[in-house]
Amino acid sequence: xxxxxxxxxxxxxxxxxxxxxxxxxxxxxxxxxxxxxxxxxxxxxxxxxxxxxxxxxxxxxxxxxxxxxxxxxxxxxxxxxxxxxxxxxxxxxxxxxxxxxxxxxxxxxxxxxxxxxxxxxxxxxxxxxxxxxxxxxxxxxxxxxxxxxxxxxxxxxxxxxxxxxxxxxxxxxxxxxxxxxxxxxxxxxxxxxxxxxxxxxxxxxxxxxxxxxxxxxxxxxxxxxxxxxxxxxxxxxxxxxxxx
Amino acid sequence: xxxxxxxxxxxxxxxxxxxxxxxxxxxxxxxxxxxxxxxxxxxxxxxxxxxxxxxxxxxxxxxxxxxxxxxxxxxxxxxxxxxxxxxxxxxxxxxxxxxxxxxxxxxxxxxxxxxxxxxxx
Numbered sequence: 454x455x456x457x458x459x460x461x462x463x464x465x466x467x468x469x470x471x472x473x474x475x476x477x478x479x480x481x482x483x484x485x486x487x488x489x490x491x492x493x494x495x496x497x498x499x500x501x502x503x504x505x506x507x508x509x510x511x512x513x514x515x516x517x518x519x520x521x522x523x524x525x526x527x528x529x530x531x532x533x534x535x536x537x538x539x540x541x542x543x544x545x546x547x548x549x550x551x552x553x554x555x556x557x558x559x560x561x562x563x564x565x566x567x568x569x570x571x572x573x574x575x576x577x578x579x580x581x582x583x584x585x586x587x588x589x590x591x592x593x594x595x596x597x598x599x600x601x602x603x604x605x606x607x608x609x610x611x612x613x614x615x616x617x618x619x620x621x622x623x624x625x626x627x628x629x630x631x632x633x634x635x636x637x638x639x640x641x642x643x644x645x646x647x648x649x650x651x652x653x654x655x656x657x658x659x660x661x662x663x664x665x666x667x668x669x670x671x672x673x674x675x676x677x678x679x680x681x682x683x684x685x686x687x688x689x690x691x692x693x694x695x696x697x
Numbered sequence: 698x699x700x701x702x703x704x705x706x707x708x709x710x711x712x713x714x715x716x717x718x719x720x721x722x723x724x725x726x727x728x729x730x731x732x733x734x735x736x737x738x739x740x741x742x743x744x745x746x747x748x749x750x751x752x753x754x755x756x757x758x759x760x761x762x763x764x765x766x767x768x769x770x771x772x773x774x775x776x777x778x779x780x781x782x783x784x785x786x787x788x789x790x791x792x793x794x795x796x797x798x799x800x801x802x803x804x805x806x807x808x809x810x811x812x813x814x815x816x817x818x
Contacts, residue, residue: 619755619776619783627750627787631743677739688794 555675755780
C-alpha cells in the first residue's frame with residue numbers, strides 16, 4: 454500500500470522488521486507478525502498470571518479470567534450443545550485472540566492485526582475447514598444431504614444444490630469480511646477525524662472530543678466482533694454436529 | 698467447636714449457589730431465544746455482509762468456470778444469479794435465526810429445534 458504519512462490508510466501498511474527470504478519466499482518478520490506474537494503472549498500471560506494462586510473467592514484478575522472462560526463455555530453449550538463442548542478450547546482460543554488483537558490495536562503506535570484481510574481470512578478458513586472435517590467425520594457421505602433442503606421436489610435439485618453450495622462456501626467470506634471491515638472502518642474513521650485536528654486550528658478540539666467518544670465505541674466494537682466471530686463459529690459447529 | 702456453626706453457612710452458600718445457577722440458566726434461555734443480542738445497526742451490517750459474501754463467491758465461481766471452460770460470459774451470468782439467490786437465502790436464514798421474524802418463523806429454524814432435544818443434560 455503506497456500511502457504517505459498523512460493518509461488515514463498509512464496505519465495499515467506492513468513493513469518488514471527482520472527481513473527473511475527463503476528462496477523466493479518472503480517470510481520476513483513484519484510488524485503484523487510482531488503484534489500477533491505480542492497478542493498471543495498477552496493472552497497467555499493474562500490467563501496464566503490471573504489463575505496463579507487461584508482461590509475460592511477470586512481476586513479481580515482471577516474473576517476476569519473466570520468471567521471470560523464462563524462466558525465462552527456458556528456460549529458453546531448454548532449454541533453447539535453438549536457435543537460441542539469438546540471444541541470449547543478452540544472457540545475460546547479464537548475468541549481471546551481476536552479480542553486481544555482488537556483491543557491491543559487501539560493503543561497508539563500499535564497495529565491491528567485483525568484489520569488485515571489475510572489474518573481474518575486465515576482464521577475464518579481454519580474454522581470453515583475444521584467444521585467441514587467434523588461434519589464429514591460424524592456423518593460421512595450423509596453430509597451431502599446438507600446441500601439439499603428436506604422435502605423439496607427432486608426436480609428442483611439442479612437449482613437448489615448450487616445455491617446451497619454457494620451459501621455454504623460464502624460462510625468463511627462473510628466471517629472474514631465482517632471482522633476485517635469492522636476493524637478497518639473504525640480505524641480509518643479515527644484517523645480521518647484525527648486528521649481534522651490540525652487543519653481546524655482552534656476548533657480542532659471538536660474532532661478530539663469526537664475521537665475520544667469513538668475510541669470508546671471502538672472498544673465496544675472490538676469486543677462485539679470477537680463475540681460475533683466466536684458465536685458464528687459455534688453456530689457452524691452446531692450445523693456440523695447435528696445435521697438434519 | 699466451630700463445626701456446627703461452620704456447616705450451616707456452607708450449606709446456605711450451596712443453596713444460594715444453586716439458586717443463582719438456576720436463575721442464570723433461565724436467564725440464558727430467554728436471552729438465547731432472541732438469537733444474537735446486538736443492536737439493529739450491527740445486525741443490519743451482518744445481514745449486508747451475508748448478502749455480499751455469497752454474491753462474491755458466486756461471481757468467483759462463475760469467473761473460474763469461464764476461465765476453465767472458456768464459456769465467457771455464460772458462467773458469470775449463471776453464477777451471478779445463483780450467488781444472488783444464495784445471498785438472499787443467507788439473509789433469510791440470518792433473520793430467521795435472530796428471531797426478528799416473530800413467533801412463526803422461529804420454530805422452523807433447525808438449530809433451535811436441535812438444541813431443545815440435544816442439549817440440556
